[in-house]
Amino acid sequence: xxxxxxxxxxxxxxxxxxxxxxxxxxxxxxxxxxxxxxxxxxxxxxxxxxxxxxxxxxxxxxxxxxxxxxxxxxxxxxxxxxxxxxxxxxxxxxxxxxxxxxxxxxxxxxxxxxxxxxxxxxxxxxxxxxxxxxxxxxxxxxxxxxxxxxxxxxxxxxxxxxxxxxxxxxxxxxxxxxxxxxxxxxxxxxxxxxxxxxxxxxxxxxxxxxxxxxxxxxxxxxxxxxxxxxxxxxxxxxxxxxxxxxxxxxxxxxxxxxxxxxxxxxxxxxxxxxxxxxxxxxxxxxxxxxxxxxxxxxxxxxxxxxxxxxxxxxxxxxxxxxxxxxxxxxxxxxxxxxxxxxxxxxxxxxxxxxxxxxxxxxxxxxxxxxxxxxxxxxxxxxxxxxxxxxxxxxxxxxxxxxxxxxxxxxxxxxxxxxxxxxxxxxxxxxxxxxxxxxxxxxxxxxxxxxxxxxxxxxxxxxxxxxxxxxxxxxxxxxxxxxxxxxxxxxxxxxxxxxxxxxxxxxxxxxxxxxxxxxxxxxxxxxxxxxxxxxxxxxxxxxxxxxxxxxxxxxxxxxxxxxxxxxxxxxxxxxxxxxxxxxxxxxxxxxxxxxxxxxxxxxxxxxxxxxxxxxxxxxxxxxxxxxxxxxxxxxxxxxxxxxxxxxxxxxxxxxxxxxxxxxxxxxxx
Numbered sequence: 001x002x003x004x005x006x007x008x009x010x011x012x013x014x015x016x017x018x019x020x021x022x023x024x025x026x027x028x029x030x031x032x033x034x035x036x037x038x039x040x041x042x043x044x045x046x047x048x049x050x051x052x053x054x055x056x057x058x059x060x061x062x063x064x065x066x067x068x069x070x071x072x073x074x075x076x077x078x079x080x081x082x083x084x085x086x087x088x089x090x091x092x093x094x095x096x097x098x099x100x101x102x103x104x105x106x107x108x109x110x111x112x113x114x115x116x117x118x119x120x121x122x123x124x125x126x127x128x129x130x131x132x133x134x135x136x137x138x139x140x141x142x143x144x145x146x147x148x149x150x151x152x153x154x155x156x157x158x159x160x161x162x163x164x165x166x167x168x169x170x171x172x173x174x175x176x177x178x179x180x181x182x183x184x185x186x187x188x189x190x191x192x193x194x195x196x197x198x199x200x201x202x203x204x205x206x207x208x209x210x211x212x213x214x215x216x217x218x219x220x221x222x223x224x225x226x227x228x229x230x231x232x233x234x235x236x237x238x239x240x241x242x243x244x245x246x247x248x249x250x251x252x253x254x255x256x257x258x259x260x261x262x263x264x265x266x267x268x269x270x271x272x273x274x275x276x277x278x279x280x281x282x283x284x285x286x287x288x289x290x291x292x293x294x295x296x297x298x299x300x301x302x303x304x305x306x307x308x309x310x311x312x313x314x315x316x317x318x319x320x321x322x323x324x325x326x327x328x329x330x331x332x333x334x335x336x337x338x339x340x341x342x343x344x345x346x347x348x349x350x351x352x353x354x355x356x357x358x359x360x361x362x363x364x365x366x367x368x369x370x371x372x373x374x375x376x377x378x379x380x381x382x383x384x385x386x387x388x389x390x391x392x393x394x395x396x397x398x399x400x401x402x403x404x405x406x407x408x409x410x411x412x413x414x415x416x417x418x419x420x421x422x423x424x425x426x427x428x429x430x431x432x433x434x435x436x437x438x439x440x441x442x443x444x445x446x447x448x449x450x451x452x453x454x455x456x457x458x459x460x461x462x463x464x465x466x467x468x469x470x471x472x473x474x475x476x477x478x479x480x481x482x483x484x485x486x487x488x489x490x491x492x493x494x495x496x497x498x499x500x501x502x503x504x505x506x507x508x509x510x511x512x513x514x515x516x517x518x519x520x521x522x523x524x525x526x527x528x529x530x531x532x533x534x535x536x537x538x539x540x541x542x543x544x545x546x547x548x549x550x551x552x553x554x555x556x557x558x559x560x561x562x563x564x565x566x567x568x569x570x571x572x573x574x575x576x577x578x579x580x581x582x583x584x585x586x587x588x589x590x591x592x593x594x595x596x597x598x599x600x601x602x603x604x605x606x607x608x609x610x611x612x613x614x615x616x617x618x619x620x621x622x623x624x625x626x627x628x629x630x631x632x633x634x635x636x637x638x639x640x641x642x643x644x645x646x647x648x649x650x651x652x653x654x655x656x657x658x659x660x661x662x663x664x665x666x667x668x
Contacts, residue, residue, distance in 0.1 A: 015069035029067030048299030049079035063119025064154035077293035117160030125420020135401035165413030171209030174397030217242030359496035377405035385432035415444035432458035463613035470638030494561035539588025567655035
């Protein structure tokens with residue numbers, strides 16, 4: 001039987017070999033954390049390499065994702081479908097082994113990490129999901145949701161502000177099944193961190209309410225004892241501070257920044273092999289060491305034992321078991337679409353004039369009872385975002401059976417935790433803040449899109465229409481930024497009906513996140529035919545038309561749709577034939593077939609004016625160089641909303657004048 005050091009050295013060898021072959025990468029962290037990883041994966045981690053999606057598996061997150069060869073080595077050695085050829089293809093085009101761990105590229109990668117600090121935030125989200133699912137589904141004698149979330153993180157993760165946000169909340173929520181390992185090697189890219197990072201990490205996490213242990217990160221017995229103690233601490237998350245040497249085993253580079261983000265070099269690798277007593281060729285793993293790592297048999301046995309537990313649970317609680325399976329599969333209830341459509345029709349019949357943020361709350365009150373998988377939240381703005389619906393129940397340290405998170409003023413942390421919840425499964429997370437504060441959450445929102453996760457962002461107070469709070473709170477460039485994000489679906493509804501359609505679309509979408517852009521001010525209800533009502537879901541539709549070919553098309557979203565309709569009335573009175581298109585979701589419209597798009601925006605009508613209280617440049621794709629855009633080019637001002645709309649040109653007269661000028665130019 002190989003020794004622990006032999007098993008750990010397999011990680012070190014594979015990591016330095018892959019980085020060297022790729023001529024780029026980060027060997028230091030994998031070599032420094034190999035002993036910690038060996039203890040965790042061989043003695044504690046509950047997983048089945050032959051079924052990476054077993055939903056009662058432990059989750060493992062490498063927050064310091066630049067050390068990706070650590071994870072790839074672990075996946076390969078323990079028996080996942082990640083071959084030695086995949087390791088040799090490290091950092092190459094279309095490889096499973098990308099420069100940073102990419103969710104969906106290889107089995108066993110629980111989340112995409114790279115932006116430092118977000119991995120620990122995702123891990124907090126996974127631990128929240130585990131605790132909440134357990135609170136909702138476990139019954140006496142039937143602990144069918146029962147697993148740990150483990151996370152590795154480094155100095156960079158600790159320095160990032162998001163780690164403060166999420167670790168503070170994790171302590172408050174008492175996430176006892178979250179165990180983090182801090183790679184305390186004292187080195188970052190710039191060198192020894194003492195010049196810029198002197199926090200007392202032990203005291204910091206103690207203040208958060210964590211259970212903290214300090215160990216020698218190269219002493220397997222200390223590491224094992226620390227994990228056992230942490231698993232026994234049911235009411236607090238645990239931080240195991242592991243004092244390590246970056247690049248451990250490299251005679252000339254260990255403990256130095258040289259090995260953080262660059263290959264060791266052939267000569268140094270040869271010396272490292274000698275020092276580690278690893279006489280094997282590059283990428284060669286001896287049979288006994290491979291067998292010592294292989295977790296397929298142990299993993300299959302663990303899942304089989306759990307399956308017996310679940311069978312007993314099914315017998316005792318058949319409805320709960322079926323519901324848990326449905327939710328973990330990511331399926332909505334079979335009758336959801338039918339009930340949602342009935343609610344949308346009822347909204348149309350009711351004809352309510354209401355702010356779309358309030359319409360969003362109404363939608364939650366309608367859809368929430370049908371969707372126990374909803375896990376909502378707000379970054380300390382629930383009374384303004386209107387996200388705490390009638391059936392919402394807050395999750396607390398003492399009672400995790402709820403469906404709502406009070407995230408506090410932690411926009412970035414909220415969005416990254418939502419990603420972890422979505423990745424874990426069993427919930428559809430939604431989280432809210434003012435649209436302008438999307439900027440705080442921006443990178444986590446991007447990561448949700450990158451990973452194609454079903455996360456729903458409720459962004460209220462969507463324009464200069466919020467008024468007196470002024471330009472610090474008035475979004476201008478945020479909606480175009482979200483629309484330009486791959487895999488992100490964006491909806492800016494004009495009334496309660498479009499809001500309900502937006503929510504239905506967001507809930508049914510399972511291949512990416514959705515942003516709902518909602519108003520503070522009341523928006524008028526729009527009359528519609530059944531055909532128009534059905535076409536909302538296509539992203540854009542003709543809300544008001546004219547006889548024959550239109551002279552001009554007005555395109556608008558959100559609060560500006562009513563403005564466009566009023567301008568169309570005035571232009572029509574002047575003898576102009578005007579079509580008004582409401583376009584709540586540009587990406588949904590772009591995904592329609594060419595025939596439908598042509599039916600809404602016929603190519604032979606070149607006089608087009610887009611109207612939206614956001615940065616104007618986005619709209620050129622729809623109006624072309626012959627058209628015009630009434631939008632924002634500067635930041636806003638502090639004043640009542642009505643004055644601001646007039647100040648920045650969002651008036652009927654300005655639209656009428658713009659259209660008239662374009663038509664005159666066309667005649668000339």
